[in-house]
Amino acid sequence: MGEKLKIFSDWMTPVGEKDRDEVHRDGDWHESFHCWFYRHDKDETFLYFQKRSDTKKEFPCLYDITAAGHIQCTEGRVEGGLREISEELGLQLSEKDIDYHGFYKEELRVKTLKDREICHIYLYAYDEAKTLTMNEEVTDVVRVNLEEFLSMISKNGKFVTAESLFHKESILMEAEDFCPHDFNYYQHIIQAIMSTR
Numbered sequence: 259m260g261e262k263l264k265i266f267s268d269w270m271t272p273v274g275e276k277d278r279d280e281v282h283r284d285g286d287w288h289e290s291f292h293c294w295f296y297r298h299d300k301d302e303t304f305l306y307f308q309k310r311s312d313t314k315k316e317f318p319c320l321y322d323i324t325a326a327g328h329i330q331c332t333e334g335r336v337e338g339g340l341r342e343i344s345e346e347l348g349l350q351l352s353e354k355d356i357d358y359h360g361f362y363k364e365e366l367r368v369k370t371l372k373d374r375e376i377c378h379i380y381l382y383a384y385d386e387a388k389t390l391t392m393n394e395e396v397t398d399v400v401r402v403n404l405e406e407f408l409s410m411i412s413k414n415g416k417f418v419t420a421e422s423l424f425h426k427e428s429i430l431m432e433a434e435d436f437c438p439h440d441f442n443y444y445q446h447i448i449q450a451i452m453s454t455r
Contacts, residue, residue: 262331263288270376275331285372287363288328291339292377293356295324295384296451302403303451306384307420307436308346309398316371321400321420322437324382335378343382347399348391356380359450364443377443381450392424399423402431404448411444 261278265286281288295306307321327342329335336353343349359379366373390399400420409415410433420429 261328263328264331266376278328282371282373285367285374287374287376289335290328290375290377291326291335291342291380292323293325293339293343293380293382294447294451295382296404296454297384297386297401298455303405303455304401305404305407305447305451306423307400307402308396309400310437311395311397313394316368316373317437320437321431321435324384324399329378339378339380346393346396348393349388351382356382357454359453360446362443362446364440366438368438379447379450381454383454386423390423398425400429400431404451408444408448411441 262275263278263281264272265274265276265281265288267273268287270287276284276286280286297304297306306324308324309321310317310319312318325339325343325346327338327346329338333341336356339356340351340353343351357380359381362377362379364373364375364377366375392398400422402418402420406415406418410418417430417432420431421427422429
């Protein structure tokens with residue numbers, strides 16, 4: 259038996275519960291928790307991406323949201339989100355550490371995956387003195403300059419330079435190295451982060 263998720267109508271009314279695999283097969287709307295770590299440093303802003311392990315069923319080895327996951331039927335949104343941060347990054351945070359910045363309805367269709375998520379967006383001002391840990395789900399976390407990333411996804415630049423927190427090396431990356439998200443989704447994230455300056 260897999261994870262049980264709440265499913266919603268197009269108008270975000272709860273309509274029942276379903277197994278995660280069935281939700282992704284049938285394209286039901288469901289809730290997820292997205293927490294983006296960021297840091298303002300003088301005149302630069304950095305965004306942090308996790309590298310998904312090669313054992314992930316969806317989008318293995320690609321870079322994505324710092325910490326994210328589905329909200330299970332038996333847990334609240336913040337409770338589920340803090341669990342995901344702990345499981346994926348080994349960081350113990352509390353509700354007061356993360357700031358809510360609304361939701362974004364996103365649809366991703368890849369092969370047999372029909373992922374329709376009500377993404378609840380949270381931000382966390384990350385202090386790199388706080389150690390993160392790797393595990394079977396996450397094999398690296400990288401820091402990317404926000405303006406360079408925006409230039410890349412706007413197709414004004416082809417590459418972005420990422421700094422690995424775990425391997426202490428620079429990595430040249432392009433859009434194909436990142437999990438697919440709507441441009442408007444990234445705009446929502448970037449505007450939310452810049453509003454914290």
